[in-house]
Amino acid sequence: MDFKSVWEGMEECQKLGLTKSIGVSNFSCKKLEILLATAKIPPAVNQVERNPLWQQKKLREFCETKGIVITAYSPLGANGTPWGTKGVMECEVLKQIADAKRKTLAQVCLRWVYEQGVSLVVKSFNKDRIQENIGIFDWELSPQEVDKINQIPQNRGFPAINFIADEGPYKCVHEFWDGEI
Numbered sequence: 592m593d594f595k596s597v598w599e600g601m602e603e604c605q606k607l608g609l610t611k612s613i614g615v616s617n618f619s620c621k622k623l624e625i626l627l628a629t630a631k632i633p634p635a636v637n638q639v640e641r642n643p644l645w646q647q648k649k650l651r652e653f654c655e656t657k658g659i660v661i662t663a664y665s666p667l668g669a670n671g672t673p674w675g676t677k678g679v680m681e682c683e684v685l686k687q688i689a690d691a692k693r694k695t696l697a698q699v700c701l702r703w704v705y706e707q708g709v710s711l712v713v714k715s716f717n718k719d720r721i722q723e724n725i726g727i728f729d730w731e732l733s734p735q736e737v738d739k740i741n742q743i744p745q746n747r748g749f750p751a752i753n754f755i756a757d758e759g760p761y762k763c764v765h766e767f768w769d770g771e772i
């Protein structure tokens with residue numbers, strides 16, 4: 592993919608006032624480095640999968656040093672969607688924390704993402720669940736709970752296998768994610 596030309600076009604959009612900010616999605620540290628090497632305007636944001644089962648510590652640290660905000664997508668593991676997994680919503684560690692705090696597992700996930708200082712996009716078409724998902728601002732996770740979440744084994748929920756093709760730019764998921772998998 593020609594990141595340089597696409598990014599120049601996006602920079603032009605911002606200069607023309609057609610957009611307030613420009614950003615990227617699903618960029619690894621390596622792809623960000625390639626982009627930053629020629630970018631005149633750095634990306635404001637990198638929207639990536641982020642939840643307790645895919646915490647992306649390396650990417651988060653990298654983005655922090657470059658002043659790029661992370662937006663977490665699939666913060667609940669996209670449970671119930673064609674691209675998602677049940678892993679997050681069935682995680683025992685999260686269940687135990689949720690029970691002990693009298694919160695839902697979804698709220699524990701969202702609060703964890705929020706406490707990481709990143710923005711997040713969670714999706715629900717259900718009024719009660721939307722209400723539930725907003726109820727994360729008047730309580731916090733203890734350091735012990737955060738520590739337990741930090742120890743959850745890591746698995747990327749969305750490996751993007753549908754973007755892999757023998758004749759395409761990415762021949763395997765390791766290439767697509769630059770080894771961050």
Ligand SMILES: NC(=O)c1ccc[n+]([C@@H]2O[C@H](COP(=O)([O-])OP(=O)(O)OC[C@H]3O[C@@H](n4cnc5c(N)ncnc54)[C@H](OP(=O)(O)O)[C@@H]3O)[C@@H](O)[C@H]2O)c1
Nearest residue numbers: 616664665666667668669670671697712713714715716717
């Ligand atoms: N940039 C990208 O490549 C990328 C990739 C994936 C997703 N995204 C975006 O990220 C946003 C959210 O991610 P997502 O939809 O993949 O995953 P998500 O927000 O982690 O999960 C959404 C699923 O969880 C359910 N849900 C929501 N709140 C719940 C709760 N409190 N308890 C139980 N289930 C709950 C929803 O069902 P109900 O609707 O029935 O509540 C839906 O099936 C979307 O806007 C999406 O477009 C971006």
